[in-house]
Amino acid sequence: MAMKLGLIWFGNDLRSTDQKMLWRAAQEVDQLVCLYCDEPHVKHPSRYATQGMSTIRRDFLLEGLDDLAMHLESLEQSLFVSQHDAATSITLLLNALPISHIYRNHHGGWDEQQTLRQVANDFPDVHFHIDHGLTLFEPWQLPFQVTALPASFSTFRRLVENIDIASPMPIVRELPPAPNLNLPLIRPWQVEPIQGFHTFVGGEEAAQQQLSDYFATDLPRNYKEVRNALDGWENSTKLSPWLAQGSLSAKQIKACLDVYERDNGANESTYWIYFELLWREYFHWYATCYGKKLFLPGGLSNKQTQTSFYAERFRKWSQGNTPYPIVNACMKQLNKTGFMSNRGRQIVASCLIYELGIDWRYGAAYFEEQLIDYDVGSNWGNWQYIAGVGADPRGGRHFNLDKQTEQYDPNQHFIKKWQGHEFDEQLDSVDAADWPISPH
Ligand SMILES: Cc1cc2nc3c(=O)[nH]c(=O)nc-3n(C[C@H](O)[C@H](O)[C@H](O)COP(=O)(O)OP(=O)(O)OC[C@H]3O[C@@H](n4cnc5c(N)ncnc54)[C@H](O)[C@@H]3O)c2cc1C
Structure with missing residues (x-):
């Protein structure tokens, strides 16, 4: 044979x-x-x-x-x-x-x-x-065709949250050998030097470590109360980078969560971890279903949206140099660590779109470049949601930045930690000679 x-x-x-x-x-x-x-x-x-x-x-x-x-x-x-x-x-x-x-x-x-x-x-x-x-469910398990994905997350969640999720596959002990392969530019992996120390370390080992560390604590019991914090390793699972890279699967997290609930009891917080994983799931099928629309200025809507771009504002937003200290702190955190909390992401996205008047796609593209948990569906889908051209039945989220600061950083610890108060007096240059032609 x-x-x-x-x-x-x-x-x-x-x-x-x-x-x-x-x-x-x-x-x-x-x-x-x-x-x-x-x-x-x-x-x-x-x-x-x-x-x-x-x-x-x-x-x-x-x-x-x-x-x-x-x-x-x-x-x-x-x-x-x-x-x-x-x-x-x-x-x-x-x-x-x-x-x-x-x-x-x-x-x-x-x-x-x-x-x-x-x-x-x-x-x-x-x-x-x-x-x-990459997902919790297989398409055949969904009670609708992927091409007929519910238009809102809430409907999606109600339809899928009680579906049984398959257990993770057992470990493979043996693989067939590789053939002789000698092609230019297709080579066996060679270790490349890493340029410094980072908060997150990529790979399956580190992913499994974070998974077991998180579920070995009481943190899941309080997840819902603290998940909106702007900072703090312990305030959310911090699993998204490994999920995005696929060094950890969503099914592996769900299996761990089930064991945690069995041993420690379920509560609203433990349910909420699953709830957030369902958001990720939704955006995966959303990207599959809507294809190119994920990148259109009007998204899923037929709206004529603004596609304006101001190079100087964009540069200042991305560097954390806007008149909004909370935005600056979040952006500096992103640039330094490759990560930002969910609350932070909502705040800076709202600022780019509604305060600075810039086409949301520039923000999404900047996140794509910087986020170590970059995921096409979750990123572009969440940006669309805030811009009001995606899955949000309420039509966009414009956050009041003062109120957000009062609520999530009342003592300004986070802002001080990331020097959010340091910014140019003026957002827009008044002298034409200062106008940048490049956003960087
Ligand atoms: C503008 C914007 C862009 C975003 N871009 C990305 C992205 O590129 N990649 C990404 O993984 N998440 C993205 N998110 C969602 C969310 O901010 C991150 O998943 C979350 O902050 C990751 O931290 P965590 O693992 O500690 O999350 P936890 O709070 O511990 O949540 C557990 C898991 O649920 C999923 N999840 C949580 N919130 C969301 C959400 N709103 N949408 C989709 N999945 C969610 C993630 O997989 C996460 O790891 C974005 C959110 C916004 C507002």
């Missing part, structure tokens, strides 16, 4: 546990290539004048790849990393090797969906096995 050759195409699922693709491949093929495409477009400036990926975000990714490569090595496999875009990489591989099976987790982003469609079209004889390792 002919040798069967498979390809696992990794993306935002950089883990070896709860990974159905590995299980299937282990059972179905004799040789296996494990591939990650280090897409060139995320390293170059975007149309929103952002630079692709910040150093902190990039370092977090490199740590994740490092960890995955190590886990694969312990299974006598290798992680190959391509410097080409995914469509080119897979075409090169399929032309060089008799690959008959491709394993991939479904990704919600428009570009990812397009690439998959293109490759599947170009190679109709290859079996594509699509799993759903």
Whole structure:
């Protein structure tokens, strides 16, 4: 019988546990290539004048790849990393090797969906096995077609929150070996130096550590009361970066939460952790359902929205140099750590859109560059929500920045910690010679 050759195409699922693709491949093929495409477009400036990926975000990714490569090595496999875009990489591989099976987790982003469609079209004889390792549910479990996703989160939540969630997959102990592979720009992973110390460390090891640390405490019992804090490691789960990278799965968190509730009792706070995971789930299917609309100025609405851009204001917003100390503190925290609380994100987004009058997509693109938990659906979906062009039945969220400061930073500790009071007297330059032509 002919040798069967498979390809696992990794993306935002950089883990070896709860990974159905590995299980299937282990059972179905004799040789296996494990591939990650280090897409060139995320390293170059975007149309929103952002630079692709910040150093902190990039370092977090490199740590994740490092960890995955190590886990694969312990299974006598290798992680190959391509410097080409995914469509080119897979075409090169399929032309060089008799690959008959491709394993991939479904990704919600428009570009990812397009690439998959293109490759599947170009190679109709290859079996594509699509799993759903990024989400709690499989599409067949949903009581509606993904293309008919409820227009509001509340409806979605009511329809799905009692559906049984599959347990995480058991650990894979053995994988088929890799074939000989010698292609330019598709090479076995090599450790790249990380440029300094960061608050979050990428990879499965660190993800599992944070998961067990968080659920080993009493913190889940009070989550709902403190989750809106602007700062403080213990005030929310801090799992989003690893979830976005896929070094942790949503099912693994839910399984831990279930054990916690069984052993310590359930309350409103423990339920609320699940509630927030459902928001993430909603935005995943939202991205899948609405595709390109996620990036349109009018979003899902037919509204004629403002698409104004003021380079100087945008630069000041992104650097934390606006007349709003709370916004400055949040932005400085983001730039320094790659992370910002959910409350902070709502505040700075509202400021960009409603106080500074800038097209919301510039803010979303800046977050994409900086956030180590960047996730296409959660990011662009939340921005749309605040801009009033997405899933918010109330039509946008304009926050009163003074009130937010009084409520969430009454003693201004957070603002002082991040020097939010340091800003230029004037928001807009009055002298034409001071006008920047670039946002950076
Ligand atoms: C403008 C804006 C942009 C955002 N961009 C992203 C993004 O790119 N990636 C991202 O993961 N989250 C994003 N969020 C959602 C939220 O801010 C983060 O998920 C959360 O702050 C992460 O911290 P945590 O893990 O401690 O969350 P917790 O409060 O502990 O929540 C647990 C998990 O639930 C999910 N979750 C919580 N809140 C939300 C939410 N509003 N929407 C979707 N999922 C949620 C996350 O996966 C999170 O890890 C954004 C929110 C706003 C307002």
